[in-house]
Amino acid sequence: MGLFLCAYALILYDNVHVMRRVLLLLLVLSGSLLATAQSLVINGYVVIEESGTEGTKLTISRNGEHTEERHLDKRGKFDLKLALGADYALSFERSGYITKNVTINTEVPEEVVETNPDFPPVRLIINLLPFIEGPDLTIFEQPIAILNYNYELDDFTFDKEYESSIREQVNRAEQDVRTALTRQSADERAREKLFAELAAKGQSSFGQKRWEEAIGFWTEALQVKPDKEVEQRIEMARKELELERENLRLAELRKQEAEQQKAEADRTARYTQLITAADGFFNARSYQEAIQNYRQALEVKPGEGYPRERIIKAEEAMVLQKQQQELAAEKERLAAKQKAELMVRYNRIIEKADAGVKAEQYTVARTLFQEADQLNTGESYPQERIKAIDNILNSTKYQQKLAEFKKQKEIAEQEMSGKNYAAAKFYFQKAMGILPIENEEIGKRIEEIDRLIAAEQTALIEKQYKEQIEKADKAWKEKAYAVARFYYQKALEVKPKDDYASKQLAEVEKHISDRSEKTVEL
Numbered sequence: 001m002g003l004f005l006c007a008y009a010l011i012l013y014d015n016v017h018v019m020r021r022v023l024l025l026l027l028v029l030s031g032s033l034l035a036t037a038q039s040l041v042i043n044g045y046v047v048i049e050e051s052g053t054e055g056t057k058l059t060i061s062r063n064g065e066h067t068e069e070r071h072l073d074k075r076g077k078f079d080l081k082l083a084l085g086a087d088y089a090l091s092f093e094r095s096g097y098i099t100k101n102v103t104i105n106t107e108v109p110e111e112v113v114e115t116n117p118d119f120p121p122v123r124l125i126i127n128l129l130p131f132i133e134g135p136d137l138t139i140f141e142q143p144i145a146i147l148n149y150n151y152e153l154d155d156f157t158f159d160k161e162y163e164s165s166i167r168e169q170v171n172r173a174e175q176d177v178r179t180a181l182t183r184q185s186a187d188e189r190a191r192e193k194l195f196a197e198l199a200a201k202g203q204s205s206f207g208q209k210r211w212e213e214a215i216g217f218w219t220e221a222l223q224v225k226p227d228k229e230v231e232q233r234i235e236m237a238r239k240e241l242e243l244e245r246e247n248l249r250l251a252e253l254r255k256q257e258a259e260q261q262k263a264e265a266d267r268t269a270r271y272t273q274l275i276t277a278a279d280g281f282f283n284a285r286s287y288q289e290a291i292q293n294y295r296q297a298l299e300v301k302p303g304e305g306y307p308r309e310r311i312i313k314a315e316e317a318m319v320l321q322k323q324q325q326e327l328a329a330e331k332e333r334l335a336a337k338q339k340a341e342l343m344v345r346y347n348r349i350i351e352k353a354d355a356g357v358k359a360e361q362y363t364v365a366r367t368l369f370q371e372a373d374q375l376n377t378g379e380s381y382p383q384e385r386i387k388a389i390d391n392i393l394n395s396t397k398y399q400q401k402l403a404e405f406k407k408q409k410e411i412a413e414q415e416m417s418g419k420n421y422a423a424a425k426f427y428f429q430k431a432m433g434i435l436p437i438e439n440e441e442i443g444k445r446i447e448e449i450d451r452l453i454a455a456e457q458t459a460l461i462e463k464q465y466k467e468q469i470e471k472a473d474k475a476w477k478e479k480a481y482a483v484a485r486f487y488y489q490k491a492l493e494v495k496p497k498d499d500y501a502s503k504q505l506a507e508v509e510k511h512i513s514d515r516s517e518k519t520v521e522l
Contacts, residue, residue, distance in 0.1 A: 038117040039081040040106050040156060044124035046076035046092055056128070059091040084108050089143070090124075097128045098140050098177070105148040112154060115486045119156055122147060127174075135176035139169040154482045154512040195224040202233065211241035271300045275307065282310065287318035346377050353385065359436045362389045405435040409442070416449070425449045465494045469501065476504065481511045 046053045053076030060068040063086055072078060082088050088104040102124065108117075131137075144166065146159040202217035214237045218230050278293035291314045294307040349372040356365030366389045373382035392398055412427035428442050428449075472487035488505040492498060 038113060038119075039083050040104075040119055041121035042080040042082060042090075042104070042124065043121055044078060044126065046072055046078070046126045046128060048076070048094070048097065048128050052076075053094075056092065056094040059093065061089040061091075062086050082106050084113065092126045092128060094128055096131055098131050098137060100126055100128065100140060101143045102126075103143040103146045105146075106156075108149045109151065111480060112151075112482045116154070116482050122156060129174055129177045130181060132177055132180045134180050135173060137173055137177075139166060139173050142166070144170055152481070152511055191224050195221050195227075198224065199227075199230060202230075206233065206237055209240070209244075211237045211244065215241070267300050271297050271304070274300065278307070278310065282314055282317075285317070285321065287314040287321065290314045291318075342375060342377060346372055346375050346379070349375075350381070353382075357385070357389065359439075361436060362393055365389060401434055402437075405431050405437070408434060409438075412445075416445070421449045421453050425453075461494055465491055465498070468494060472501070472504065476508065479511075481508050484508050485512065 046056050046058075048056070052074040053072050054074045056072040056076060058070040058072060058078055059066065060070070060080070070078065080090075082104060084106045085108070086106050088106065090102045090104065091099060092101075093099045146162045147156055148159065149155070150157045198217050198221035202214045202221065205211075205214035205217060215234055218234045218237070221227070221230055222234075274293045274297040278290045278297065281287070281290035281293060291311055294311045294314070297307045298304065349368050353365045353368035353372065356362070356368060366386055369382040369385045369389070372379075373386075408427050408431035412424050412431060415421075415424035415427060425446055428446050432439055432442050468487050468491035472484050472491060475481075475484035475487060485505060485508045488501050488508060491501040492505065495501065
């Protein structure tokens with residue numbers, strides 16, 4: 001009903017100030033409704049070393065009263081939405097493991113909720129260790145972390161003072177638990193099992209003639225425990241490895257000798273191929289390609305003299321050929337340059353003349369077409385366009401457009417005298433759209449109108465800007481940084497490049513931390 005009355009008020013009152021106040025009321029009402037639905041998201045994982053998390057229980061208490069129990073699956077993942085304005089206690093438990101507790105206070109000032117209630121989620125990673133007799137575990141009877149809202153940072157953050165007071169005790173207790181668990185491990189059985197596995201792997205590799213691999217496995221087995229039989233097997237594998245390496249060395253020597261003989265034959269064939277190709281290029285007066293092939297032939301057989309002699313002759317012929325080509329090219333260039341310069345001038349004039357026709361400036365266009373025709377380029381286009389322009393200027397349609405142009409210009413001047421600037425600009429632009437014959441004069445009149453309209457708009461902007469700055473400065477003095485940021489941003493929406501609002505917003509940001517997702521391992 002209240003929203004209906006406000007909308008009705010917008011229709012009744014033709015007053016700018018009343019309309020703004022009603023819109024502001026609507027924003028406040030809708031902001032209040034949204035703010036009541038806000039919550040803080042807590043998510044994360046429970047981690048248990050060498051075991052799944054099935055059977056882990058998450059107990060949630062609110063304001064000292066038990067509210068919910070959740071049994072986590074094997075992934076250990078949990079997602080919570082905690083309503084604002086309450087004290088919560090989270091307890092992570094599993095049979096046979098040490099329980100860990102976290103305290104969260106979600107109280108947030110009302111003005112912060114109304115202006116910026118969206119808080120990023122907080123992720124918790126909870127490590128649970130097995131319970132064992134002996135170490136002092138009393139530190140886990142109190143919360144291992146406290147999360148609450150920080151007014152100056154405008155975000156939820158963990159209580160650093162509390163964390164620093166208990167962190168050393170928690171770390172010491174967890175290290176004591178791990179040390180006690182290590183002492184109970186069956187080291188001896190693990191060593192026997194490892195020795196047997198390594199010995200078996202070595203025997204398998206030996207049977208497959210992978211001598212180095214077998215030696216490696218057996219050497220690792222001896223590091224676990226000494227054994228005479230394994231030492232004998234290592235010696236056997238080493239002898240087999242030496243014999244295999246010698247056979248490979250002899251085979252490699254035979255292979256290198258065969259490759260050298262083949263390489264020599266390939267060089268001779270390649271040299272002959274390159275010389276044949278080079279001679280062909282030389283005879284075809286492709287001297288650069290000939291030189292390239294002669295040089296490649298020298299790379300194949302550096303001691304040959306024939307390629308060197310042919311390179312010298314090809315270079316001399318190439319110099320002469322280049323001189324002849326440059327002389328012919330210069331003649332062609334000069335002729336083309338003269339023709340190009342004439343056509344550049346002709347095209348420049350034609351371009352201006354065509355633009356004049358397009359802009360309906362027919363008298364100017366006709367003069368330019370006559371100038372282009374006098375260049376004697378052989379083009380018939382200028383004479384064709386002159387005839388077309390004469391037909392347009394003598395047409396009834398053009399005369400009617402001229403009369404309509406004068407009419408619209410006269411109406412524009414009347415509207416200008418009555419200070420109806422938008423209407424005056426409209427009729428001036430309409431006149432320009434009919435005929436562009438007085439564009440420069442009309443353009444100056446439109447510029448004058450734009451200056452008058454801009455002056456009115458500037459006055460309105462200054463008033464809106466002043467209202468937002470006064471609210472922002474007031475919040476700044478009261479150290480309500482989140483509220484101050486809101487109004488400085490509103491001021492920058494009115495004047496985006498304002499130095500004062502930008503500098504003040506930067507100062508506010510120094511007192512408010514960036515809201516970002518936080519991951520904390522506990």
